[in-house]
Amino acid sequence: MSAGGGTKAIVAALLANVGIAVTKFIAFLLTGSSSMLAESIHSVADSGNQGLLLLGGRRAKRQATPQHPFGYGRERYVYAFIVSIVLFSVGGLFALYEAYHKWHDPHPIDSWHWVPVTVLVAAIIMETFSFRTAIVESNHVRGKATWVQFVRRAKAPELPVVLLEDLGALVGLVLALIGVSMTLITGNGLWDAAGTAAIGVLLVAIAVILAIETKSLLLGEGAEADDVARIEQAIADGPEVERIIHMKTLYLGPEELLVAAKIGVPAYESADRLAEGINAVEARIRAALPVARVIYLEPDIYSVAKAQAAAARTAGTAAAGTDDGQPGH
Incomplete structure (x- = not known):
């Protein structure tokens, strides 16, 4: 993976997630939707993760020292592993906690009914552009490998991380849209809780996959x-x-x-x-x-x-x- 390609995908994802997080938070404050809160935290976590990837790439460029004679290239693996932990804890576990809380205290969306749907549709559009950038940059380096093979075999962690994050974000947005829409249609807040729980499960699953793959890189992988x-x-x-x-x-x-x-x-x-x-x-x-x-x-x-x-x-x-x-x- 070229460093430039990875950086371009990370920056695109960072800009998209910052904008999406702000709009989601505003929608949550107006509607009280737990799905919107879970998605807001998810976008904040993703924004932080992209910042960590950029920091890891920067620190990995340091020159070798007598204490680290082979350089700092593996710092990119370390920060990618931290990303999986952040996604698991801040994104996944928080969404599951919020779903549990909403399930025991369901309430409909009483005001600003059009806001969450509008915000989620706009977020899906922005996230799609970010995901498209990651796909284009990945296609430059993945060759004939399938997407699963690319994620599992890539030695540069940035593009697989951004790909999985963007994919999770898109699926999460669709789940949130379903949960919010059904809550608006039925007036039953349990749909909102169910959408939040599905988002939490999705984020935990993606975080586990990232942790497994980056752990293997941290332990040390040989050439294909x-x-x-x-x-x-x-x-x-x-x-x-x-x-x-x-x-x-x-x-x-x-x-x-x-x-x-x-x-x-x-x-x-x-x-x-x-x-x-x-x-x-x-x-x-x-x-x-x-x-x-x-x-x-x-x-x-x-x-x-x-x-x-x-x-x-x-x-x-x-x-x-x-x-x-x-x-x-």
Whole structure:
């Protein structure tokens, strides 16, 4: 994901949510609708979340330090995780609490009947433009992945977060519109409470999804299988490497991949020639996958006999640890 694309989607969502939050609060003050209050808090939470994403992107650009030698790229994951917590607590749980309160004390909308419907329709229009911006920016980077795959596999958290927030906001607005409309038609405030509860459940579900996905990024994810294959192909494409003994990858941030590999090399006549060979391999890796910015290659002399002996030792150790299927003592 380009940083510019993510920032554009975040700013569009922030502007939309600030405007929507103000109009929703005014509608709540005029009508006393719990659905409008829940949606107001939802928009405030979303506005704060977009601010957190912008702050995370800014802090992630700091230069590496001796204490943080790999930089601060993962701060974007940290702030995305905080967003899920805010959405869960401020948005979802508050809506469920308000629904519980309204269910036990239902009351119809007695005045300004046209205000909540007008506000919700206007909010749906504004939110649709924000959602469209997020979709357009996401399409620039998601390639052939489905939307579910994009949300689950994206290493840059901003666009998936904004997409899910905007989707949740649109569905929440529709639920609020249904609850308010049915309250106006029937005069029964329980419809308003039901709409508020549905909004709360929706926000909690989205927050849980975001938390799960960002937790995985915080723990550290490696490159996708296609990218691993490109790296392996780049390593094997020249005469400098006989084989890859083992390799690991790790995203240090959305746009910085660590590649560490132990490679079998032929017997070089000098250390200078070995260094030149390793530099050539690193250049091919970066050309194949520009996001691979930190590369550590450990050269070794690969021996089939030594590899077979190591495998035999591993198998012997495993066999010694069991006796008829029971743990060894």
